[in-house]
Amino acid sequence: MPIGAETAVPNAVSVDCPAKINLHLRIGPPRADGFHPLMSWMTTVGLFDTLTMQLCGAGVPPAAGETPTPQSLIDLTCDPPIVPNDDRNLVVRMIKAWAQRRSDAGQAAVAGIRATLLKRTPAGAGLGGGSSDAACALLAAERLIAGEPPLTTDQMAEIAATLGSDIPFFFSAPSAVCTGRGEIVRPIAPPAAKWAVLILPPIHMPTPDVYRKFDAMGLGRQKDVETEPDWAAWAKLPAAKLMTMLVNDLEAPAFAIRPELEAIRLKAERKSVRPVRMSGSGSSLFTLFGDERTATEVRDYLRIHLREFGIEEQAVMVVGVGVPIIPSSA
Numbered sequence: 001m002p003i004g005a006e007t008a009v010p011n012a013v014s015v016d017c018p019a020k021i022n023l024h025l026r027i028g029p030p031r032a033d034g035f036h037p038l039m040s041w042m043t044t045v046g047l048f049d050t051l052t053m054q055l056c057g058a059g060v061p062p063a064a065g066e067t068p069t070p071q072s073l074i075d076l077t078c079d080p081p082i083v084p085n086d087d088r089n090l091v092v093r094m095i096k097a098w099a100q101r102r103s104d105a106g107q108a109a110v111a112g113i114r115a116t117l118l119k120r121t122p123a124g125a126g127l128g129g130g131s132s133d134a135a136c137a138l139l140a141a142e143r144l145i146a147g148e149p150p151l152t153t154d155q156m157a158e159i160a161a162t163l164g165s166d167i168p169f170f171f172s173a174p175s176a177v178c179t180g181r182g183e184i185v186r187p188i189a190p191p192a193a194k195w196a197v198l199i200l201p202p203i204h205m206p207t208p209d210v211y212r213k214f215d216a217m218g219l220g221r222q223k224d225v226e227t228e229p230d231w232a233a234w235a236k237l238p239a240a241k242l243m244t245m246l247v248n249d250l251e252a253p254a255f256a257i258r259p260e261l262e263a264i265r266l267k268a269e270r271k272s273v274r275p276v277r278m279s280g281s282g283s284s285l286f287t288l289f290g291d292e293r294t295a296t297e298v299r300d301y302l303r304i305h306l307r308e309f310g311i312e313e314q315a316v317m318v319v320g321v322g323v324p325i326i327p328s329s330a
């Protein structure tokens with residue numbers, strides 16, 4: 001009998017899916033498969049989407065106004081609805097890949113899953129929101145069928161790597177060094193700096209465009225992704241010192257595509273009197289702090305001085321650095 005088919009009581013799991021930032025991101029020349037080798041120190045930050053999932057089958061009463069059972073394996077509702085709820089959504093693709101793996105392994109089929117995704121992390125910001133949602137969908141799905149032999153972190157990361165280079169990181173949250181095309185993940189200590197000011201310019205940066213520009217500019221040296229810093233020493237550095245060590249090799253191509261992003265970064269650096277880095281392929285920017293009070297003061301100051309770029313108040317925020325992922329039964 002399929003799991004969920006006879007479930008009398010809805011069994012929901014809710015996960016706050018954290019965004020990530022690339023504290024340090026070095027990129028090498030493209031490989032034969034077109035992907036770029038990289039070396040990145042990634043950490044979660046406290047900006048969250050919320051994903052709720054519920055087994056959905058014959059015995060489960062539908063939520064008010066919702067269809068009784070999904071027509072397909074997963075019935076996803078997104079808020080805002082502008083986010084696709086079909087196969088373009090990494091949550092849908094992850095659940096399908098998970099169900100396929102179960103089927104290949106001869107495990108019981110899942111009758112259906114009803115999911116809702118409340119989006120807060122902007123897409124195209126280099127914050128891995130879609131990747132986090134996908135990883136958290138797998139964690140939630142595994143929890144929904146508790147009692148079965150759970151997948152190991154390596155098995156989850158293996159499924160994840162088939163869907164996106166950034167997804168495996170989230171199974172080693174809150175802090176890891178990612179190599180290969182991003183899918184080889186090694187947990188390390190999170191930074192001592194526990195707060196970040198995050199700036200979200202109203203700019204959508206498509207990741208492939210930034211990598212293409214990186215190639216067109218002839219950037220990328222293999223040795224940059226092979227020489228690893230002393231991560232343990234970096235993790236202990238005070239925030240201001242650590243910021244001076246961090247590099248993002250995708251800044252040059254991102255700024256070549258959108259020069260106003262560089263102008264925002266420069267202004268943010270001048271006004272905060274500290275280095276400001278881009279995360280991933282952009283467009284988000286961050287700087288780290290050891291204490292929340294200083295972070296809040298700098299945030300308030302930047303809110304005033306970044307207005308001229310069309311950056312709204314709520315797009316400059318203080319977030320915790322190195323937050324855990326904790327699915328909870330709802």
Ligand SMILES: C[C@@](CO)(OP(=O)(O)O)[C@H](O)COP(=O)(O)OP(=O)(O)OC[C@H]1O[C@@H](n2ccc(N)nc2=O)[C@H](O)[C@@H]1O
Pocket residue numbers: 022025034035036037038040125126127128131163164165166167180181182207208211279280281282
């Ligand atoms: C740049 C980074 C840094 O963490 O993050 P984002 O800015 O996307 O958050 C990642 O490398 C993005 O990872 P992710 O967004 O999962 O990329 P994927 O879906 O696997 O690939 C999207 C496209 O990006 C390019 N790509 C991605 C990863 C990589 N190591 N080399 C690449 O060249 C390829 O053109 C690929 O077709």
Ligand SMILES: Nc1ncnc2c1ncn2[C@@H]1O[C@H](COP(=O)(O)OP(=O)(O)O)[C@@H](O)[C@H]1O
Pocket residue numbers: 083088089090091119121122123124125126127128129130131133134205207280282
């Ligand atoms: N659950 C999801 N949330 C947001 N975007 C998603 C999701 N699933 C797939 N996508 C697609 O992935 C793209 C990249 O989204 P995301 O991972 O949030 O940003 P980034 O690559 O900048 O870190 C989006 O433009 C969108 O088309």
